[in-house]
Amino acid sequence: MTFELSDRVQAVPPSGIRRFFEIAEERDEVISLGVGEPDFSTPWAARDAAITSLEQGKTSYTANRGKRELREAISDYVADRFDLGYGADEEIIVTAGASEAVDLAFRALVDPGDTVAIAQPSYISYEPGVIFAGGEVLSVPTKKEDDFRLTVDALEAAGASEADLLVLCYPNNPTGAIMRESDLEPVAEFAREHDLTVLADEIYAELTYEGDHTSIATLPGMRERTVVFNGFSKAHAMTGLRLGYALGPADVIGAMNKIHQYTMLSAPTTAQHAALEALDSCDGDVREMVEQYDRRRQFVLSRFREIGMDVFEAKGAFYCFPEVPEGWTAEEFAEAVLREQGVAVVPGDVFGAGGEGHLRVSYATGLDDLRKALNRLEAFVEDHV
C-alpha cells in the first residue's frame, strides 16, 4: 500500500542543502565551508561532566522542564550576559536543541490560518515548522543595502502588519548580520503597534563581534510578547548533545511544556549534565572560541575583498555572505566551485527570500583549510570572471 501522507508534510519541499551535501560527499578532497556547526569539540570540562554523570548512573528522565539546577544556572547566565530576567520555575524550558524549542513555540502559538512573518534569509527550519503547525508563512526579505538587518520598511512592504507572529534570527544564519539596539527599536515598535508575538532565535548570541548582543526581549514592552531561544550548540560547541532552551512569559512556556511533556518528556539527561558544567566553568573556552572565530571572520572578509567578491561586513555567527559575480546565479556558482575546485559553500537561495545571488560561507573551519579554500576560490574567480 502507499501511505497517504499528510498535506502538511507534502507541502514542505525537501531541503535545498541536501543536494549540495550529496555532491560534496561524492568528491574527494573537498574543503567544506558549508558546515553549520562549530569545528571545535565540546569543552573538555563539559564532556567530563557528561561522562561522570554516566558513570554515576544518572540516566533517568529529568523534570519535564529540565533539571532545576540547570534552569537556575540558565536564569543566572542570561541575566548576566544578556540582561534577560527569567525565573527558573515557570519562565524557562530546557529542550532537545533550540530547534525543538522553536517547534514547540509554533505549535503552542499558531492556529490554522495564522500568519507567521519570517525575516529572511534565515535558518531553514522556521518555514517548515510553521507549515507543520498549520500556519501560513509570510516571507520578509532583508536586503544587502541594509546589511541584512530587518527594517520597518521591509516589514511594511511584505505586509507584516497583518501577521500574528514574527520570527527573527540575529545574529543571523546565513548572513552573519546582527542587529544593534538601535536597529531593534523600530522593529519592536512595529511589533507593539501591530500586536505581533516575536520569536527571537538567539542561538548565536555569544558569537557577536565588535560589541555585545542585545536581545529584543530587553526592549520596553517586549518581554511580554517575546519568546527567546538559545542553547548550547553554537557557543559551547555542543550540537550533537542536542540541548537548547526557551525563555518567555509563564503562560507561553507552560503551553510549550504541555507539548514537550507529551512528546519529548525531557531533554537528554546526559546533555543536561554537560550543559550545567558548561555554564559553571567553560566561560574561558567560549571566549577563546569566539576569539578564534573573530580572527577567521576578519581573515575571510579580507580575502573576499582581495578576490574582488562583494561582501558585507558580517558581525555575528560564523558565516559571511558574499555576493556572486555578475552573470551567475548562486546555485550555478556554488555547484561550479564545488565541481571544479572542491570547495563547498551553500547558495543563499536555500535560506529563503533575499538570499538569492549570495553564498553562505562558514568559517567554522581551521585557518589552514580556510586559507586553502579561499585560494581555490580565487583561482576559480580568475578563471571565470
Added chain:
Amino acid sequence: MSEREVLELLRENARYSTADIARMTDLEEDEVEAAIAELEAAGVVRGYQAVVDWDKLEDERVRAEVELNVRLDRETGYGDIAERLARFPQVKALRLVSGDYDFDMEVEGDSIREVSQFISEKVAPVPEITQTVTHYVMTSYKENGIELGDGDEDDRLSVSP
C-alpha cells in the same frame, strides 16, 4: 595592544605569514612587521622552534627531566648555579621551582649513555649540587600545548544547515 594580539597569534603558530596576521587583525602588514620587530628587540620573543613528536622519527632522542637540589652559600646564589648549568647545550630548559627540589632541568641527548654521562660527569660534580634525580621521558603526550595524539577526525557532515 596590537603587539599583544600579534604575540598571541605567533604563540598559536609562529609560521603565520605577516599578511595572514594582518588579515586576522585589523592591522596593516607593516604594522604587524613592526610589532614583531619590537617584540624581538625587547627580548619578549626569544626565538621560534618547531614542536617535534620524536616518536614519529627513526632516530632515537633521549630526554630526561632532572630534579636538582643545591646548597647556597654567601658567595653563590641560584642565579650563579643556573648560569653555569644553562651554558651546556644538552640543557634544553632550566627553571627554579618551588617544592621538594630547587631546579627542574630538561636534558636532551642521542642516547641514555650520553645523557647519564652528562649528568654524572658535568652536573653532579658541581659543588653546590647536593642531589640529582633523573627521570627519563618514556612517552610524550603533549608538548608546548600541542597534543601529540593522532587527533580527532572531523566527523561533521560536509554540508549542514
